[in-house]
Amino acid sequence: MYPVMLNLQDKQVIVVGGGRVAARKIKMLQATGAVITVISPTLAPTIDRQQLNWVARAYQTGDLAQADLIIACTDDLAVNAQVRHDAGPGQLVNNTSNKYASDFYNMAMVSQDDVALAVSTHGSSPKLAKKIRQLLTIWLQAKPWRKGRNETK
Numbered sequence: 001m002y003p004v005m006l007n008l009q010d011k012q013v014i015v016v017g018g019g020r021v022a023a024r025k026i027k028m029l030q031a032t033g034a035v036i037t038v039i040s041p042t043l044a045p046t047i048d049r050q051q052l053n054w055v056a057r058a059y060q061t062g063d064l065a066q067a068d069l070i071i072a073c074t075d076d077l078a079v080n081a082q083v084r085h086d087a088g089p090g091q092l093v094n095n096t097s098n099k100y101a102s103d104f105y106n107m108a109m110v111s112q113d114d115v116a117l118a119v120s121t122h123g124s125s126p127k128l129a130k131k132i133r134q135l136l137t138i139w140l141q142a143k144p145w146r147k148g149r150n151e152t153k
């Protein structure tokens with residue numbers, strides 16, 4: 001795995017599924033300037049509908065044509081697998097129900113001012129990544145680099 005910060009401004013992102021996991025992924029995506037399309041018969045009420053295109057139906061092969069990045073997060077494992085299967089060689093897919101069938105994962109991230117800290121467990125324990133992110137949030141808020149003689153900012 002290769003850690004990067006992706007500039008998604010104006011990139012086409014397709015999210016297949018509109019439930020609890022989609023809500024978390026979409027919230028992060030909406031801060032990137034990506035053009036987001038959600039393909040799902042239902043959309044969780046917590047999802048902000050203003051910054052996305054909602055295709056209110058089940059996924060169909062052919063839906064991915066315009067996508068730069070794809071997130072498969074339906075509760076149907078066969079559909080998530082189909083999405084990965086249908087993606088072209090230049091399209092990166094996160095199958096949120098199967099880390100072995102994903103081109104990338106999301107990391108748990110905390111961001112403050114110019115600093116972003118991101119945690120991965122190589123997919124082995126997202127719960128632990130979340131816990132460490134919570135601890136790092138407290139650490140970051142205290143700005144520990146300000147203390148001592150070599151204060152930078």
Ligand SMILES: C[C@@]1(CC(=O)O)c2cc3[nH]c(cc4nc(cc5[nH]c(cc(n2)[C@H]1CCC(=O)O)[C@@](C)(CC(=O)O)[C@@H]5CCC(=O)O)C(CC(=O)O)=C4CCC(=O)O)c(CCC(=O)O)c3CC(=O)O
Binds near residue numbers: 108124
């Ligand atoms: C591989 C990966 C793919 C991806 O989604 O990118 C993945 C996969 C899976 N997650 C599962 C479960 C949960 N995931 C969370 C939360 C987060 N999951 C995230 C990332 C990742 N999750 C990627 C690897 C990250 C790494 O390397 O560590 C975070 C960090 C970032 C984000 O989602 O944006 C975000 C925390 C954000 C934050 O708060 O900071 C919670 C906790 C909660 O929801 O509160 C639970 C319930 C846990 C419990 O309670 O036990 C399951 C089992 C599903 C099942 O059993 O059905 C799978 C499937 C599998 O393991 O294959």
Ligand SMILES: NC(=O)C1=CN([C@@H]2O[C@H](COP(=O)(O)OP(=O)(O)OC[C@H]3O[C@@H](n4cnc5c(N)ncnc54)[C@H](O)[C@@H]3O)[C@@H](O)[C@H]2O)C=CC1
Binds near residue numbers: 042073077
């Ligand atoms: N990566 C992660 O962080 C996590 C991943 N998961 C996995 O994510 C998946 C989804 O979990 P939740 O969001 O909690 O489920 P959910 O039940 O809240 O949402 C599922 C969504 O998929 C949609 N859907 C179902 N069939 C579809 C189809 N054929 N085409 C398009 N959309 C369809 C539903 O309408 C619904 O909007 C599960 O497979 C679970 O294993 C679960 C927890 C965390």
